[in-house]
Amino acid sequence: xxxxxxxxxxxxxxxxxxxxxxxxxxxxxxxxxxxxxxxxxxxxxxxxxxxxxxxxxxxxxxxxxxxxxxxxxxxxxxxxxxxxxxxxxxxxxxxxxxxxxxxxxxxxxxxxxx
Amino acid sequence: xxxxxxxxxxxxxxxxxxxxxxxxxxxxxxxxxxxxxxxxxxxxxxxxxxxxxxxxxxxxxxxxxxxxxxxxxxxxxxxxxxxxxxxxxxxxxxxxxxxxxxxxxxxxxxxxxx
Numbered sequence: 001x002x003x004x005x006x007x008x009x010x011x012x013x014x015x016x017x018x019x020x021x022x023x024x025x026x027x028x029x030x031x032x033x034x035x036x037x038x039x040x041x042x043x044x045x046x047x048x049x050x051x052x053x054x055x056x057x058x059x060x061x062x063x064x065x066x067x068x069x070x071x072x073x074x075x076x077x078x079x080x081x082x083x084x085x086x087x088x089x090x091x092x093x094x095x096x097x098x099x100x101x102x103x104x105x106x107x108x109x110x111x112x113x114x
Numbered sequence: 115x116x117x118x119x120x121x122x123x124x125x126x127x128x129x130x131x132x133x134x135x136x137x138x139x140x141x142x143x144x145x146x147x148x149x150x151x152x153x154x155x156x157x158x159x160x161x162x163x164x165x166x167x168x169x170x171x172x173x174x175x176x177x178x179x180x181x182x183x184x185x186x187x188x189x190x191x192x193x194x195x196x197x198x199x200x201x202x203x204x205x206x207x208x209x210x211x212x213x214x215x216x217x218x219x220x221x222x223x224x225x226x227x228x
Contacts, residue, residue, distance in 0.1 A: 034216075043207065102209065
């Protein structure tokens with residue numbers, strides 16, 4: 001069965017500092033990997049996704065993520081965090097075929113301080 | 115891009131009443147719809163998988179008689195929370211597989227039972 005681990009429940013960074021949110025997955029085949037962001041009281045916004053090909057994926061809002069098969073990881077990065085990036089971030093894994101749902105990690109809450 | 119329209123965005127109902135949530139795929143056919151529930155400060159948990167024209171499959175611990183799912187057409191799936199109680203207050207969100215983007219989510223429904 002698929003599973004996702006986000007080891008960090010809460011991260012605080014200073015505005016302008018770099019950010020890395022960790023995500024490890026468990027899946028037997030090549031996974032579909034996603035990062036979503038959720039602001040309080042809002043729905044999910046897709047930041048980026050990995051299906052195949054280049055393992056460094058660029059997303060919206062200046063985010064990127066790198067798929068590392070050897071480490072079963074898909075960490076999210078941003079070189080310079082803005083105060084508006086404060087939100088909950090979810091990593092998710094799905095299958096590349098069939099009608100299977102996305103499985104979500106528990107999320108990482110990002111706080112940004114001045 | 116693929117869009118799933120979810121209504122209502124929010125609803126307040128009295129304890130003991132029923133509430134229906136609709137999810138429509140606007141520009142693609144969704145043979146399968148996934149229903150998630152998110153409690154405050156928690157991640158998304160899969161409740162059930164609905165398939166067009168057949169019975170839904172519920173995750174362990176989800177009461178099928180309480181959360182009625184109907185997927186009568188390729189573009190519409192509904193979730194009815196029957197005899198709602200305050201502990202059913204949550205954020206409900208649907209998702210469908212689409213050919214291009216992999217997974218598309220509705221905007222979510224915030225249910226408050228008073």
